[in-house]
Amino acid sequence: MATEESSLPTEASSAASVIDQIVDVTARTAPDIRQGLPTRRKYVEGENPSGERPMEADVFADDLLLERIGDIAGVGEYASEEREEVIGVGAGLSVCVDPLDGSSNLKPNNTMGTIVSVYDAPLPATGDDIVAAAYVLYGATTTMITARDGTVTEYVVHPDGTYDAVREDLTLPEDPTVYGFGGRVPDWVDSFEAYVREIESDDSMKLRYGGSMIGDVNQVLTYGGVFGYPTLKGTPEGKLRVQFEGYPVGHIVETAGGYSSDGEKSLMDVEKDELHARTPVYVGNESLVEPIEAHLADD
Ligand SMILES: O=P(O)(O)OC[C@H]1O[C@](O)(COP(=O)(O)O)[C@@H](O)[C@@H]1O
Numbered sequence: 001m002a003t004e005e006s007s008l009p010t011e012a013s014s015a016a017s018v019i020d021q022i023v024d025v026t027a028r029t030a031p032d033i034r035q036g037l038p039t040r041r042k043y044v045e046g047e048n049p050s051g052e053r054p055m056e057a058d059v060f061a062d063d064l065l066l067e068r069i070g071d072i073a074g075v076g077e078y079a080s081e082e083r084e085e086v087i088g089v090g091a092g093l094s095v096c097v098d099p100l101d102g103s104s105n106l107k108p109n110n111t112m113g114t115i116v117s118v119y120d121a122p123l124p125a126t127g128d129d130i131v132a133a134a135y136v137l138y139g140a141t142t143t144m145i146t147a148r149d150g151t152v153t154e155y156v157v158h159p160d161g162t163y164d165a166v167r168e169d170l171t172l173p174e175d176p177t178v179y180g181f182g183g184r185v186p187d188w189v190d191s192f193e194a195y196v197r198e199i200e201s202d203d204s205m206k207l208r209y210g211g212s213m214i215g216d217v218n219q220v221l222t223y224g225g226v227f228g229y230p231t232l233k234g235t236p237e238g239k240l241r242v243q244f245e246g247y248p249v250g251h252i253v254e255t256a257g258g259y260s261s262d263g264e265k266s267l268m269d270v271e272k273d274e275l276h277a278r279t280p281v282y283v284g285n286e287s288l289v290e291p292i293e294a295h296l297a298d299d
């Protein structure tokens with residue numbers, strides 16, 4: 001059981017120790033975020049940088065994570081899906097946060113998550129700069145997935161914020177069974193629709209789509225399969241954000257032996273100058289993601 005205190009070291013910390021503290025703070029904040037959800041199910045006024053209306057819970061989780069992650073010695077920058085600008089909090093690693101992924105699932109009481117990615121460069125960073133990523137999943141239980149030191153681990157997070165590893169050296173199952181794709185079907189480009197029809201006709205595959213990327217990705221990590229929020233007619237970059245969603249899930253899935261793509265290349269090779277830039281996201285078993293690139297190349 002990990003119970004490491006995240007109290008602040010006064011001396012410069014090694015990157016590995018800072019990453020451990022970021023993971024620890026993320027886990028120990030998860031029960032507080034979870035407890036804060038029932039009373040924060042309303043939308044707030046205004047829009048976030050992606051032009052979406054946040055819920056009170058998005059803002060609450062973001063404030064809590066900024067306060068706690070920003071307090072870790074060795075963290076230099078904090079950026080969140082809910083904030084226009086990067087916040088300077090010290091010197092050291094950069095942290096990007098999607099405080100609540102899938103917050104539209106709050107009202108119907110479905111799964112949501114918190115996504116954290118750590119970069120060894122100022123923001124906006126590139127996929128090459130990522131040094132660790134983690135997500136918390138607020139499902140029937142609270143779990144956390146981390147990718148650090150080249151290995152993926154799943155933890156159960158207890159109500160007091162301590163956590164136990166339940167799956168170590170996690171890799172994608174070799175016989176995938178689940179798929180889920182976002183966006184309105186009429187907005188899919190023809191080549192992507194053709195790919196999906198092939199997946200649907202494979203009788204070993206079944207549809208699992210919940211509307212929270214991190215919940216859907218977690219099904220893929222558990223059962224093997226493919227998740228995508230694709231390029232759409234009219235919005236070729238899709239919906240998901242590179243820094244806050246694309247890089248962390250790409251890093252986690254690739255560390256688990258899978259593949260991630262923007263439709264042409266690995267998500268980790270996507271380069272965008274803008275902090276809130278979007279990208280199509282396809283992740284899962286290589287045998288299922290590579291054919292997406294082949295289909296889209298036909299367009
Ligand atoms: O509601 P839509 O358009 O199907 O979009 C679902 C997608 O949007 C997201 O909710 C976007 O993330 P946020 O909730 O963090 O904005 C993803 O989790 C999910 O895959």
Ligand SMILES: [Mg+2]
Nearest residue numbers: 098100101102
């Ligand atoms: Mg999100």
Ligand SMILES: [Mg+2]
Nearest residue numbers: 081098100101
């Ligand atoms: Mg979000």
